[in-house]
Amino acid sequence: MTEEQSIQALHDIKRIMERSTRFLSLSGLSGVGAGITALAGAFVAQQRIDYYKGLGLRNQLDDNAVRWDQLRLELLILAGAILIIAFSIGFYFTWRKASREGASLWDNTSRKMAMNMVLSLGTGGLFILGSIYHQYDLTVGPACLVFYGLALINVSKYTVRDVRYLGLSEIALGLINLFFFDVVGYSLMFWALGFGVCHILYGGLMWWKYERAPAKV
Amino acid sequence: MENPILHLNKIFESRIRLGVMSILMVNDAVNFNDLKQMLELTDGNLASHLSTLEESGYLKVHKGFIGRKTNTTYSITKAGEKAFKNHLLALENMIKSVK
Numbered sequence: 312m313t314e315e316q317s318i319q320a321l322h323d324i325k326r327i328m329e330r331s332t333r334f335l336s337l338s339g340l341s342g343v344g345a346g347i348t349a350l351a352g353a354f355v356a357q358q359r360i361d362y363y364k365g366l367g368l369r370n371q372l373d374d375n376a377v378r379w380d381q382l383r384l385e386l387l388i389l390a391g392a393i394l395i396i397a398f399s400i401g402f403y404f405t406w407r408k409a410s411r412e413g414a415s416l417w418d419n420t421s422r423k424m425a426m427n428m429v430l431s432l433g434t435g436g437l438f439i440l441g442s443i444y445h446q447y448d449l450t451v452g453p454a455c456l457v458f459y460g461l462a463l464i465n466v467s468k469y470t471v472r473d474v475r476y477l478g479l480s481e482i483a484l485g486l487i488n489l490f491f492f493d494v495v496g497y498s499l500m501f502w503a504l505g506f507g508v509c510h511i512l513y514g515g516l517m518w519w520k521y522e523r524a525p526a527k528v
Numbered sequence: 529m530e531n532p533i534l535h536l537n538k539i540f541e542s543r544i545r546l547g548v549m550s551i552l553m554v555n556d557a558v559n560f561n562d563l564k565q566m567l568e569l570t571d572g573n574l575a576s577h578l579s580t581l582e583e584s585g586y587l588k589v590h591k592g593f594i595g596r597k598t599n600t601t602y603s604i605t606k607a608g609e610k611a612f613k614n615h616l617l618a619l620e621n622m623i624k625s626v627k
Contacts, residue, residue, distance in 0.1 A: 317619045320546060327550040331566050419562045
């Protein structure tokens with residue numbers, strides 16, 4: 312065995328270990344797409360909030376309780392729609408990348424990643440629905456960011472490492488929102504920063520790092 | 529200085545067997561189909577390499593069921609782990625000795 316063969320063997324080992332534990336077909340464009348969806352959604356949400364404010368709605372202690380409930384319902388439906396659209400777009404770009412690489416979208420690694428994601432996001436989702444139910448509107452935005460951030464850190468073991476830093480950013484934004492800008496009005500801004508801007512930045516970075524040039528896997 | 533090639537393990541000279549061991553080092557238990565998919569191999573090819581590794585005592589076979597379908601999973605043994613680490617060290621020494 313020559314030196315070159317030894318290096319090649321070590322290289323193979325590293326590559327196989329990575330490929331068998333991490334789902335590397337995650338596309339940066341998935342992040343960008345989800346981010347744009349979130350920004351568009353936040354814009355629509357702001358429009359609706361402004362509309363209700365125009366009707367004289369200020370806060371839930373007003374005698375406009377009916378309108379307040381109506382706004383909350385609208386925002387909840389909007390959030391659900393954003394979630395579905397963002398996931399569909401995210402799924403599409405990752406599916407496209409996986410099929411280009413000839414990788415399977417449903418293998419050992421993507422299974423682990425999906426299962427861990429569903430577990431953390433499901434917990435967060437129920438927690439947030441509970442908060443909405445009890446009218447703790449103040450914690451809804453920060454809870455979205457913090458739970459999503461924890462979910463990302465959790466799945467970063469099974470995919471591209473950059474996801475971990477995206478997760479940390481989401482958590483930081485959620486906590487800053489909760490501690491320093493504890494007025495419901497700011498939540499939407501932080502939400503747009505976390506789900507919109509961060510996704511676009513990290514997604515763009517991942518695309519730049521791994522996909523811009525023909526993939527060297 | 530001792531001969532660096534001394535500790536290179538003959539069994540790991542095959543890239544496929546080296547691949548199987550690499551996967552099992554970082555995954556607890558992997559089934560046949562996942563191994564096949566990760567290494568891009570055919571059934572017969574993979575099976576013969578797996579039995580070589582099993583005969584050497586480097587991996588354990590666990591035959592289980594998912595519903596009525598058989599699900600055979602493979603995991604690494606202590607001996608396999610040790611052999612693999614020694615092989616890695618030997619590869620490393622080999623590179624160092626040339627420099």
